Amino acid sequence: MTEKNFVLKGDLCWSDESRSIQTISDGYLVCIDGKSAGVFPSLPECYAGLRLVDYSPYLIIPGLVDLHIHAPQFAFRGLGMDLQLLDWLERRAFPEEGKYANLEYTRKAYGLFVEHIRRGPSTRLVIYATVHSEATLLLMEMLEKSGLVTMVGKINMDRNSPDYLREESAALSLAATEKWLKGCNFKNTFPILTPRFIPSCSDELMRGLAGIQKKFGLPVQSHLSENQQEVEWVGKLCPQSAGYGAAYRDYDLFGGSVPTIMAHCVWSDKEEIALMAERQVFLAHCPQSNTNLSSGIAPVRRFLDAGVPAGLGSDIAGGVHDSIFRTMADTVQVSKLRQTLLKTAEKPIKLEEAFYLGTAGGGSFFGKCGSFTAGNDFDVLVMDDRNLAAPFELSIQDRLDRVVYLSDERNIRAKYVKGNILF
């Protein structure tokens, strides 16, 4: 028996492929070798000898998964939210990202970022760094020490970017990427190939990245159909492709055998959604960013109905808040506005569906993760929700509603990742 074999007791609440909320009041969640061995209303005899941590009457839920967050943008979250995407990149995001050529600044800024997300509700994150290989490796070292499980991308961008940030050529960008990959030797911090988005990457760079993808068997992340101006621009940059998503596919960087996350997809049409379903490309839905940058509201219901795998992203700093609880609430809220304003027939996203997206939905990009089903990695949040009490009794489902809408990091009593306790 190792340290990673133990039992947690409390009010259990989780979601699975059914996308509905499962609960067990005063139940048991068993961890064996860093994985869930299942949930039980009473503790099976065979686990009676394990160390039991009694978290009653707290709420025990899966760790949250952030499928899209920009580490260097954390520094300016909440500032100057009066621009749309392309201007915002020029005037806010790029100037800040330029600073990560300086390792001293990097250490300070990424230090704040890593400590913040370590204390927050996410147990897994898929992260953009900057073009800078050294700064990206420094971020990965810091993340490795945090106990979180992450995928991190050194960004590639060799066109349509300011001089201080643009890589000088496709060849140099590719060489820097291979060098960076050789430095990626971590246990819980994995590289993910990260062409910023098509406007920032030349054809030569995209083809080269597809080669690196095959050589190293890497997952891929990028941005897709976030903003109408951007979609039009890509149409002009890739006239040979049938659409923005199709352009990524034509570069061989869009699902199929390539595990892929595409953020935003606000303006994806029926064909693009069908292509994502066919190639099992993950949607990272980022409602707060899409609101702040006036991008619009992604038709999440259409993606779910089409069978596109999906999760949630905070998209710091297009989004201001890094908590995926907030992203769940935003997901429900903007889906209602979409229905009311556009008078669509699609039903709004329910809270239980948003909870699924922020746990098991996004978690599945990491394998068996994001749920309590036996065999899942043991990623767990223990939520002390006593300050969210009502003058009447609340069901576990009610308490989850409250935690999603009202909790903050003070409510996190304990956090486990792969069976290790972070705090």
Place this chain on the structure above:
Amino acid sequence: MTEKNFVLKGDLCWSDESRSIQTISDGYLVCIDGKSAGVFPSLPECYAGLRLVDYSPYLIIPGLVDLHIHAPQFAFRGLGMDLQLLDWLERRAFPEEGKYANLEYTRKAYGLFVEHIRRGPSTRLVIYATVHSEATLLLMEMLEKSGLVTMVGKINMDRNSPDYLREESAALSLAATEKWLKGCNFKNTFPILTPRFIPSCSDELMRGLAGIQKKFGLPVQSHLSENQQEVEWVGKLCPQSAGYGAAYRDYDLFGGSVPTIMAHCVWSDKEEIALMAERQVFLAHCPQSNTNLSSGIAPVRRFLDAGVPAGLGSDIAGGVHDSIFRTMADTVQVSKLRQTLLKTAEKPIKLEEAFYLGTAGGGSFFGKCGSFTAGNDFDVLVMDDRNLAAPFELSIQDRLDRVVYLSDERNIRAKYVKGNILF
């Protein structure tokens, strides 16, 4: 010299009729007899003898004003947000409000509410209680002790409501209202006449309330054009009136010599907006509630351009969050979605305009209030924003952005109302 004469020092930030942000770094805010005597970059000689409280380097801003909040709904905020207005009233709001016939429950539930808002960023609130006179007076006693300045309404409703909540007749509702008014003898807690909304109030009741309004010279609050179904319903209930707002006017309860707040106004047309401007009826904009209940997005820019006086409302529990900082952020965000989705020509609301609405805009319903201009009531928040720091220096305006998007009650270092310190 009384205790209410003193000076605060810190980074000052406020708004006034200009609706722009004013700042003084390391400045002085002088309180004389519970009112602002003005802001100064260096302390005038004549105030040199006053007690000085040095809050450097904290941010000093006006207290926030909540123009629309339902005290009894605080108990179930964040629960069951999957219904639209009329169903939500039947299934969520009315059953909870029914409990306030019981004074023991009332004491417990209002106790939680009052303590919560006392610790929050609002210094002034305009509050709905329930139909129950005794429970409303109990709430007012608790509020009086809190140090906040509030207006509180016993609700009137004599039709289209469940038996357990509906007042038996217009006459009994009016008598109960007069009796309640006689019990309202507080220094900082004032009665406001509160017909719930036209569907809940018979013609006879509305006419009687107009009489009480004149007799006591009371302000009035109600709901207007929140939801499309509701607007259609009022059209059928008041076929003689030119519209929903016009129906309130025809009852003589809509501005002019009657200080009036109307919450929501999501579906107000050009004529209704013009009528509100003409009669100087206040808009209480409640973006989060309008989102949660799928009501829509109010055209705030149109109200501002037309000269309608306006402030913000949390609308607990249509809204989940009672902080008007959150309402400011929501105001900016939904205005962007309105523009993007409806492709309107109206510009989104800027953060400085939302800050104006949540301070001086709403504050003006209370008289000279919500700004630091000399003569305003001395309502002040001192915000310790050190945990919202960046790896680079922030301007006062940047710090305000961060406070609006990211602060919570932990950041409130001190709170003053009319020159009295609450904590």
